[in-house]
Amino acid sequence: MNTEVRTRFAPSPTGFIHIGNLRTCLYAYLFAKKNAGTFILRIEDTDQERYVEGAVELIYSTLKKSGIEHDEGPDKDGGYGPYVQSERKPIYKEYAEKLVELGGAYYCFCTKERLESLTDENGVRTYDKHCLSLSAEEVSEKLAAGVPHVIRQNIPREGTSTYEDMIFGTINVDYAELEDNVLIKSDGMPTYNFANVVDDHLMKISHVMRGMEYLSSTPKYNLIYDTFGWERPRYIHLPPIMRDATHKLSKRFGDANFDDFIKKGFLSEAIVNYIALLGWCPKDNSEKMTLDELIQKFDTDGISRSGSIFDEVKMRWLNSQYVKEMSVDEYMSHARQYFDLSVAKNKYDYEKLTKILISRTEIFSDIPEKIAFLDEFGEYDLTLFENKKAKIDVNVAKTCIELALPVLQNVNVWTNENLYETLSTLAEANGLKKTQIFWAIRVAITARESTPGGATELADILGKEECLKRLKFSLNLFK
RNA sequence: GGCUCCAUGGUCAAGCGGUUAAGACAUCGCCCUUUCACGGCGGUAACGGGAGUUCAAUUCUCCCUGGAGUCACCA
Numbered sequence: 149m150n151t152e153v154r155t156r157f158a159p160s161p162t163g164f165i166h167i168g169n170l171r172t173c174l175y176a177y178l179f180a181k182k183n184a185g186t187f188i189l190r191i192e193d194t195d196q197e198r199y200v201e202g203a204v205e206l207i208y209s210t211l212k213k214s215g216i217e218h219d220e221g222p223d224k225d226g227g228y229g230p231y232v233q234s235e236r237k238p239i240y241k242e243y244a245e246k247l248v249e250l251g252g253a254y255y256c257f258c259t260k261e262r263l264e265s266l267t268d269e270n271g272v273r274t275y276d277k278h279c280l281s282l283s284a285e286e287v288s289e290k291l292a293a294g295v296p297h298v299i300r301q302n303i304p305r306e307g308t309s310t311y312e313d314m315i316f317g318t319i320n321v322d323y324a325e326l327e328d329n330v331l332i333k334s335d336g337m338p339t340y341n342f343a344n345v346v347d348d349h350l351m352k353i354s355h356v357m358r359g360m361e362y363l364s365s366t367p368k369y370n371l372i373y374d375t376f377g378w379e380r381p382r383y384i385h386l387p388p389i390m391r392d393a394t395h396k397l398s399k400r401f402g403d404a405n406f407d408d409f410i411k412k413g414f415l416s417e418a419i420v421n422y423i424a425l426l427g428w429c430p431k432d433n434s435e436k437m438t439l440d441e442l443i444q445k446f447d448t449d450g451i452s453r454s455g456s457i458f459d460e461v462k463m464r465w466l467n468s469q470y471v472k473e474m475s476v477d478e479y480m481s482h483a484r485q486y487f488d489l490s491v492a493k494n495k496y497d498y499e500k501l502t503k504i505l506i507s508r509t510e511i512f513s514d515i516p517e518k519i520a521f522l523d524e525f526g527e528y529d530l531t532l533f534e535n536k537k538a539k540i541d542v543n544v545a546k547t548c549i550e551l552a553l554p555v556l557q558n559v560n561v562w563t564n565e566n567l568y569e570t571l572s573t574l575a576e577a578n579g580l581k582k583t584q585i586f587w588a589i590r591v592a593i594t595a596r597e598s599t600p601g602g603a604t605e606l607a608d609i610l611g612k613e614e615c616l617k618r619l620k621f622s623l624n625l626f627k
Numbered sequence: 628g629g630c631u632c633c634a635u636g637g638u639c640a641a642g643c644g645g646u647u648a649a650g651a652c653a654u655c656g657c658c659c660u661u662u663c664a665c666g667g668c669g670g671u672a673a674c675g676g677g678a679g680u681u682c683a684a685u686u687c688u689c690c691c692u693g694g695a696g697u698c699a700c701c702a
Contacts (some may be wrong), residue, residue, distance in 0.1 A: 586661040602661035
C-alpha cells in the first residue's frame with residue numbers, strides 16, 4: 149500500500165481559472181502539504197476543440213499569484229511525466245488495448261446516425277452494447293479496413309458498485325445506471341473517463357479531489373481500476389460553490405474568475421483565504437488565515453457536504469482586513485495605479501493619501517471614488533452644509549468660512565496638526581463648536597457630504613493654494 | 628423522468644443525543660469622533676414538514692417537501 153500522499157490539480161486549458169476550480173486546487177494543495185505530500189499539476193487537454201490559446205499560461209500565473217506551488221508539472225518533472233495529456237496519447241492507447249483484452253472495454257464502430265436512433269421518447273440515449281457482440285474477426289477486419297471507431301467501456305448490466313467518499317461516505321450506484329461511455333474517441337484521444345484513471349494511477353495519485361458532479365460516475369472509474377487490478381485512490385468530492393440558492397457559480401456568470409477579482413482590486417491572499425472558507429471550516433473557527441496557517445489547519449473533517457453561496461460582500465470585508473494590516477509602502481504599491489489615474493499624479497502626496505485611505509479601503513478599486521474630490525470641484529448645492537447633528541446650517545457655514553478664510557490665508561505651516569489647532573482656536577474664540585467649523589471647511593473644500601478624512605487632513609493634502617481657491621469659490625456660492 | 632447527493636439565521640458556518648443553538652459577514656442601535664470609515668459595546672435573526680427510536684432529538688431512522696448534480700466522441 150502506497151502511503152505517500154499525492155494530489156493533483158488537473159485543469160483543462162479552456163480559459164480563465166474559475167473560482168470553483170481554484171478552490172478545488174487549493175484544497176488539493178492544502179491536503180497534500182498538510183500531509184507532507186506532493187502536489188501535482190496536470191494539464192487535461194484531450195479536447196482540442198475547447199483548447200484556448202494562452203490558457204496554460206493563465207493556469208501558471210493564477211497558481212503563482214495564489215501562492216500555490218506545485219511540486220510536479222509540465223515545467224517540473226518529477227518522474228511521472230509527461231504531465232500534459234495530449235502528450236500521453238500512446239500511453240492511453242496501450243492501456244485501452246489492454247483493457248479491451250481484459251474485457252473491460254470493446255471497439256465500437258457505430259455511426260453517429262445509429263447512435264442517434266437509440267434516443268428514446270424522453271430524449272435519453274443509452275448505448276445498447278451493439279458492438280460488444282462483434283466477433284474478434286469482425287473487429288480486426290473493420291480495424292484493418294480503417295473503419296472509424298471508438299473504444300467503449302464495458303459496464304456490467306447489473307450489480308451495484310460501492311465506494312467510500314471521504315466527505316459523503318458510502319456511495320452505492322447500480323451498474324444499470326451507468327453507460328458504456330467512450331474511453332478513446334475516434335480521433336484517438338482519450339476522454340476524461342479514461343485519461344483521469346490511467347493518469348491518476350500512473351502518477352500514483354493517492355487522493356482524488358474534484359467537484360461532486362463526479363460522485364455518481366466514480367463507480368465507472370473504479371471499475372477500470374478494478375479490472376486492471378490497480379488500487380483505487382481515496383476520493384474527496386467537493387460540494388459546489390453557488391451563485392445563489394439554485395445556481396452554481398459558473399463561467400457564464402462572468403465575474404467568477406480569479407483574474408476578474410484581481411482586476412477588481414482584491415488581494416490574492418484575501419481571495420484564497422475566502423474561498424478556503426467556502427465549504428470548509430477549521431476546527432478553531434479561524435477566519436483570517438495565511439496560506440501556511442491554512443495548511444496547518446486544513447482537515448477534510450471540516451469540509452461540508454452542501455453547496456455554499458459565494459458572498460462577495462464577505463470577501464470584501466476579508467480583503468479590508470488584509471488592507472488594514474498593510475504598511476504604507478505596501479498599500480501604495482497597490483494603490484499607485486489608482487492614484488495615477490487622478491489629478492493626484494504629480495500633485496498630491498501619495499503617502500498622505502495612503503494614511504487616510506488605508507482604513508477606508510475594502511478593495512483597491514474603491515479608491516477612485518473616494519479621492520474624486522481631488523479632481524472634481526465646482527458648483528454644488530448649499531444644502532450640503534446643513535447637518536442637524538453638527539448643528540450647522542447654511543448661515544452658520546457662511547459665517548465659519550468667512551471667519552476662517554483670512555485666518556487660513558495667514559497660516560504658514562500648512563499641516564494637519566497646525567490647521568487643526570488653528571481652526572479649533574478660531575472656533576473657540578468665536579463661540580462656535582469645533583464641529584461646525586470643521587464641517588463647513590470640509591464641505592467648502594470638497595463639495596461632498598462625506599469624505600475619506602477630516603477637514604484638516606484633506607486641507608493638508610490639497611495644499612494651501614488649492615484650499616484658499618476652493619474656499620473663495622465656495623464663499624461666492626452664498627451670494 | 629431514473630439515479631446520486633444535500634437541508635441550522637439574509638450569507639458563510641460551529642454543533643456530531645441532554646447547549647441559554649457558538650462565531651463571522653450583512654443589518655439595526657449606542658459609544659468614540661473633524662463628515663465617512665476604523666475601533667468598542669449591544670440588538671434583531673435559524674434547526675423545512677411529518678412520523679418513529681430514545682428518559683431525551685438540531686443531532687439517529689424512514690417518509691414528504693425543497694434544492695443541487697448526473698444521464699456526451701466536455702471535463
